[in-house]
Amino acid sequence: MSMIRSRIVGVGAYLPERVLTNADLTQRVDTTDEWIVERTGIRERHIAAEDQFTSHLAIAAAERALASAGLTGADLDLIVLATATPDNTFPSTATRVQAALGMTRGAAFDVQAVCSGFIFALSVADNFIKSGQARTALVIGAECFSRILDWTDRSTCVLFGDGAGAVVLRAEEGRGDNGDNGILSTHIHSDGRHYKLLHVDGGPSSTQTVGHLRMEGREVFRHAVVNLASVVHEALEANGMAASSLDWIVPHQANKRIIEGTARKLGLSLDRVVMTVERHANTSAASVPLALTEAVEDGRIKPGHLVLLEAMGGGFTWGAALVRF
Incomplete structure (x- = not known):
């Protein structure tokens, strides 16, 4: 259909x-x-x-x-x-x-x-x-x-x-199957119980200031690896695919160790992971499209490639999108 x-x-x-x-x-x-x-x-x-x-x-x-x-x-x-x-x-x-x-x-x-x-x-x-x-x-x-x-x-x-x-x-x-080009599916989640682990300590209704970013890094790391691997599996299962079907994974560029830990959980070689964190650091919502653009423009991502985008942030929020180019 x-x-x-x-x-x-x-x-x-x-x-x-x-x-x-x-x-x-x-x-x-x-x-x-x-x-x-x-x-x-x-x-x-x-x-x-x-x-x-x-x-x-x-x-x-x-x-x-x-x-x-x-x-x-x-x-x-x-x-x-x-x-x-x-x-x-x-x-x-x-x-x-x-x-x-x-x-x-x-x-x-x-x-x-x-x-x-x-x-x-x-x-x-x-x-x-x-x-x-x-x-x-x-x-x-x-x-x-x-x-x-x-x-x-x-x-x-x-x-x-x-x-x-x-x-x-x-x-x-x-056609409506997983061979289509375009976004095959998106999967988004949040869990407000972990709000304090990664937040900004200001805002219009609370302090009337912008505030500064505060983070409990060790706890964020632990949740990130688990949640990101889980949402990647969710996206693959929704489309009847295995991690081996992926040509590329474009992760949120938060931390090289988080990216490597997620890849290990998925059994994916780092050769299939787009990483820009060394030169860009964590650019929050910009990190996935920055990395995606680089990989498209330098020819790594080609027409027909199956690409998995994933990210996790404060809230906690996390999500993934499976895309065929």
Whole structure:
């Protein structure tokens, strides 16, 4: 039986020009390059300029994704932007992107699921397309996480960076089986009982301030490996596939040890895992589309490849999407 699929027809990414290395961080906090690399795999991260906002990063990534798809903002019916670091409390950062791209129809809005945000946004856009409410959608993950870091806390400030990534989705008719091109399925979850393990200690209704990121790293690590392996299995089982069917896995770039631990649980070789954490650090909702764009543009991900996207973030939230290119 035929069905509508959301096909990824364009990808784009943007990283701020400023690069902050581990050596630079040793001048700010009591840490070493060896300590950071051993525990996280991170060597450098990009930091937005003072006059750059999340919307600026998002617009740059969006323009590149649209150019990749051969489309313009006027072709879009929908923008879903994932971010935990919006320009303003309101209106949504997505509406700033909408205006900049010249999109005057449809809808643009933000979703907030922290590091899982891009997977959640992709799920939202996919369901809009499958229901017939949109035919062409732009999904963006964009963050200026440097703005919510406590730069005196060496356990967190070394982990994060800024950036944006985007994909363009278009409706395409498929057969309705797992051989179709496009998004085969999305799977999203949350568990608010673990809110305190990874959170920002501020907000409009609580402190009237932005606040800083706080994390209990060891507990987050433990939950991440279990939850990510579980949601990957869920996505594969929903489509009657095994991990051996995957050409690539594009994980959230939080920590090299989490990525390696998840791959081991799945029995996957690291040769099939896209990793950018060494150069990008954790860019939260931007990390999956940044890594995906790099792998598409350098030719690793090719037409017909089966790709699994997965992420976990504060909340806790976690999710996966199975996509055939």
